[in-house]
Amino acid sequence: MGRLLRTGLNAGTDAPRVVGGKGAYFHLSDGRRVLDGSNTGGPLGHGHPRMAEALRKAADLPMVSEGWNWEGRDQAAEDLFDIALAGEESWAGAVRFCLSGSEANDIALSLSQALTGRKAIATRERAYHGLVGLSRDVTVQPHWHGGLAAPDGGTKRPPAGAPVHVLPAPEGALYRSHAEAAGCPAAPLAQRLDGAAAMLRDSAAVIVDYTQGGFYHDGAYQDAVAAIARREGAFWIADEVVTGIGRAGRGFAFQGGSSRPDLVTLGKGLGGGTTPVAAIVLSKDLAKALDGKSWQNYGTLRGHPVSMAAVSAYLRIVRDEALLPRVQALEGLYARRLVEIARRHPSVSRVAGQGLHWTIELHGPDWRQWLADTQEAPIASRVAGRALEAGAVIGTSGEQTSLFLAPPLIISDAESEQLLDILDHSLELADREHNAMMERVN
Numbered sequence: 001m002g003r004l005l006r007t008g009l010n011a012g013t014d015a016p017r018v019v020g021g022k023g024a025y026f027h028l029s030d031g032r033r034v035l036d037g038s039n040t041g042g043p044l045g046h047g048h049p050r051m052a053e054a055l056r057k058a059a060d061l062p063m064v065s066e067g068w069n070w071e072g073r074d075q076a077a078e079d080l081f082d083i084a085l086a087g088e089e090s091w092a093g094a095v096r097f098c099l100s101g102s103e104a105n106d107i108a109l110s111l112s113q114a115l116t117g118r119k120a121i122a123t124r125e126r127a128y129h130g131l132v133g134l135s136r137d138v139t140v141q142p143h144w145h146g147g148l149a150a151p152d153g154g155t156k157r158p159p160a161g162a163p164v165h166v167l168p169a170p171e172g173a174l175y176r177s178h179a180e181a182a183g184c185p186a187a188p189l190a191q192r193l194d195g196a197a198a199m200l201r202d203s204a205a206v207i208v209d210y211t212q213g214g215f216y217h218d219g220a221y222q223d224a225v226a227a228i229a230r231r232e233g234a235f236w237i238a239d240e241v242v243t244g245i246g247r248a249g250r251g252f253a254f255q256g257g258s259s260r261p262d263l264v265t266l267g268k269g270l271g272g273g274t275t276p277v278a279a280i281v282l283s284k285d286l287a288k289a290l291d292g293k294s295w296q297n298y299g300t301l302r303g304h305p306v307s308m309a310a311v312s313a314y315l316r317i318v319r320d321e322a323l324l325p326r327v328q329a330l331e332g333l334y335a336r337r338l339v340e341i342a343r344r345h346p347s348v349s350r351v352a353g354q355g356l357h358w359t360i361e362l363h364g365p366d367w368r369q370w371l372a373d374t375q376e377a378p379i380a381s382r383v384a385g386r387a388l389e390a391g392a393v394i395g396t397s398g399e400q401t402s403l404f405l406a407p408p409l410i411i412s413d414a415e416s417e418q419l420l421d422i423l424d425h426s427l428e429l430a431d432r433e434h435n436a437m438m439e440r441v442n
């Protein structure tokens with residue numbers, strides 16, 4: 001046993017060791033350069049010169065805890081509103097910074113509980129919102145529970161802190177195989193959300209994200225859930241930890257619907273991938289509801305000067321390098337090529353995505369039948385292993401049949417084509433197994 005405790009969700013103890021990185025590439029200890037194809041925390045790739053310069057300057061700043069005023073924190077808030085929330089002035093009210101997406105979601109949910117006096121919270125099927133406190137409670141995916149898991153399927157989850165309601169997931173795949181479409185026909189939205197009002201009647205908030213489980217933006221779904229939440233007195237939280245300020249190809253994924261959230265959570269790339277930093281944006285109404293009350297919530301390292309310098313630098317790079325239009329342009333390339341790839345690979349059951357976040361789901365066991373560290377690696381992990389041999393890090397979502405692409409927003413067209421070629425090549429392994437299985441069944 002080594003001194004460093006590892007998660008059961010990384011690529012195993014023989015995972016390659018990263019020794020450096022530049023642009024869209026990782027440098028490995030075996031001397032190879034591999035494309036960084038699935039890294040939601042690294043929107044600018046590695047070693048972006050302007051980020052590096054901002055951090056070098058920030059190294060001289062004093063240590064100031066969240067309890068003290070710090071002008072760089074006010075500046076980061078101003079930059080967030082001026083750059084990322086431009087056009088959203090009619091509803092966006094105030095921001096608070098914290099350390100991780102998990103923490104941001106826990107804070108948003110606990111604030112909702114404090115304001116409504118309700119205990120229950122709600123999410124949607126196959127969601128992941130984090131691994132602390134209430135964010136862990138609203139995590140539905142079976143492999144992210146913060147407890148202990150065994151290869152025979154046994155799991156010891158920590159008990160939940162709040163009752164959780166689970167709404168049906170949105171729809172909206174770009175590609176579904178015939179078998180997948182026949183097995184799960186899409187029901188009309190009103191029918192799917194039939195029980196939602198009863199669930200939200202006693203909920204403090206409903207939290208919705210835009211990538212997890214391979215479910216992306218669906219404006220009609222968002223607007224319907226938002227309307228039900230409002231009617232039933234529950235807040236609506238947009239979890240934009242993955243999608244906010246870049247990856248969706250617009251400021252926020254929720255901008256694809258007409259409703260606007262009560263709270264938005266941000267994280268992952270908010271500091272350009274260089275520091276752990278996250279945020280909770282409150283609507284004007286919610287910010288007003290805090291008037292005259294002191295929000296008893298504090299963290300020593302929240303709003304740290306280095307993180308605030310990173311947030312300001314990242315936001316300005318997104319603006320100055322016109323990264324949102326760049327991601328929109330790349331979205332077309334990924335959509336076109338992924339559908340074309342899926343049509344040629346019988347192992348692919350579903351493709352969905354937005355901007356620079358794409359899920360490729362393979363035929364295989366249902367996501368609910370997840371098993372921990374099995375003797376034979378799951379099919380998605382084996383495809384990822386083949387991709388690594390071929391020169392790209394393509395991640396699994398932790399599920400057995402699900403791969404995702406989330407390259408840096410600065411990736412070039414040629415690098416994107418190379419990443420997609422490697423995926424195409426790696427899927428041949430899944431096809432062979434899928435075809436052999438189909439022959440056994442028929």
Ligand SMILES: Cc1ncc(COP(=O)(O)O)c(C=O)c1O
Nearest residue numbers: 100101102128129130209241267
């Ligand atoms: C949608 C979503 N919300 C929240 C989180 C949690 O963020 P963090 O890992 O920074 O705690 C994640 C992480 O993958 C996520 O995908």
